[in-house]
Amino acid sequence: MKTKNVLLIFYFLLLIPIKSMAQSVANQNTTPDPVTKTEQQQVIDSVSSLLNKNYVFPEVAKKMSDLISSNLKNGSYASITDPVLFSERLTTDLLSISHDKHIRVVFNPSFIKELREANKNADHEEIPASMLDQWKSSNYGFKEVKILDGNIGYLDLRNFMDPSVGGETAVAAMNFFANATALIIDLRKNGGGSSEMIQLITSYFYDSQPVHLNNFYFRPDDSNTQTWTLPYVNGKRMPKIDLYVLTSKGTFSAAEEFTYNLKNLHRATIVGEVTGGGANPGGDNIATDRFTVWIPIGRAINPITKTNWEGTGVQPDIEVPADDALFTAQIKALEKLAATESQNPIKKYSWLLTSLKAKQQPLILEKKESESYIGIFGPRIITYENGNLYCQVNSVRKIKMLPLKKDVFDLEDRMLRVEYKKVNNKISGITIVNVNGSTENFEKNKS
Secondary structure, three states: OOOOOOOOOOOOOOOOOOOHHHHHHHOOOOOOOOOOHHHHHHHHHHHHHHHHHHOOOHHHHHHHHHHHHHHHHOOOOOOOOOHHHHHHHHHHHHHHHHOOOOOEEEEOHHHHHHHHHHHOOOOOOOOOHHHHHHHHHOHHHEEEEEEEOOOEEEEEEOOEOOHHHHHHHHHHHHHHOOOOOEEEEEOOOOOOEOHHHHHHHHHOOOOOOOOEEEEEEEOOOOEEEEEEOOOOOOOOOOOOOEEEEEEOOOOOOHHHHHHHHHHHOOOOEEEEOOOOOOOOOEEEEEOOOOEEEEEEOEEEEOOOOOOOOOOOOOOOOEEOOHHHHHHHHHHHHHHHHHHHHOOOOOOHHHHHHHHHHHHHOOOOOOHHHHHOOOEEEOOEEEEEEOOEEEEEOOOOOEEEEEEEEOOEEEEOOOOEEEEEEEEOOEEEEEEEEEOOOOEEEEEEOOO
16 A cells, blocks of 8 residues: 555554644754745645645645645735744645645655655665654554453554554554453544554454455556455454444544444444544655645545545444543443353353442542441451551552442452441441352451
8 A cells, every 4th residue: 555655654644743743843943944935836836736646636636736826826825934834824725625634734854854865775765764763662553452350452552553564563462362352442542554554453353254344546546456354364363352442533544444444344333432534545745855745645435335434534333522432342341241141150240340330430438437447357457548448458468449339349459349247337347258259257356
């Protein structure tokens, strides 16, 4: 999916903040040279040429180029001497015609210089070393990989890096989840990346028989391409794992494609907000020595819907505020797992479901009420410290107690609960309840 004249290896916009490159210039010690009328003409001529040659919709490209050329001619840009403000104004004007959220003009001379230097003696386009270092320092987008209660995998994925740089990390992450009972992929802060990484990760959720994921049309060479899941992956596939994808308004571009594919294949439950609405693949192009322009050169055409999410975003299956998406997905996953254990005497998932709901909406105890639960109960010592109750389980370890309801507490991160017994409304002892059903009873020591 790599094309000539595309400077970055990604077919979709990575969430390196759009203004960050311009802001980095603004934050330097030296003030950049002002943009002159001559340079404005050069930038607009170059941007117009690149748009008319490459933008996926030719008639829209002409309207955009006509607008900025007309604005230059009638003096609309005459008072703008700050190159950053000029790039932002051009972006605004282009968006007013196309409404294509990928399009942007950026003032970024340092990046252009580094890119040209990297490619000076290369046979093919090279990625600047600073960018490679930046991607590596972000662990190629794999922000967090862990197992939640109930053996539910959780992946916080911030970018879809191309497999040529992030493939090994992706394989390691997918193999980490090989034994999970469910998987939550968090794309709430993911702004896009590579379609090839989408293909690689998605392949782990199907068997070896290829599944059609998406189609793409590219205007520059009038070509059509398809993406399918891979017949081979390194490690264990998870074709039956219960899968959830978390979204926000900031979920964009390739992150939307990943979500849109799985939603229409009915392979994942989408939880969160409607996504940003950017579906046209493209890349960053050098316009002049100081300005680049990102131009969408194609469009996605889903094989099921025959359309895409451009301008509309991806509608979640369960729409909740982004901040509530993880909790909602965990609840849904645990409810599904709890439904499978009706014949099992050990109700592990039902237990965890109760605990999770309590953590999300904790019961708040007043200090006086909390202090009424302290005491020595056989070998167990319950104390109150810094606003929390703790149960001493051995000579060196004490565990925080989380209230589920009046007189019933979870022991944090342990499948144990403390239930208080009362006689004449006074605490007389405790019962330690294990998830497996076993119990230990301890009378309260009399002081």
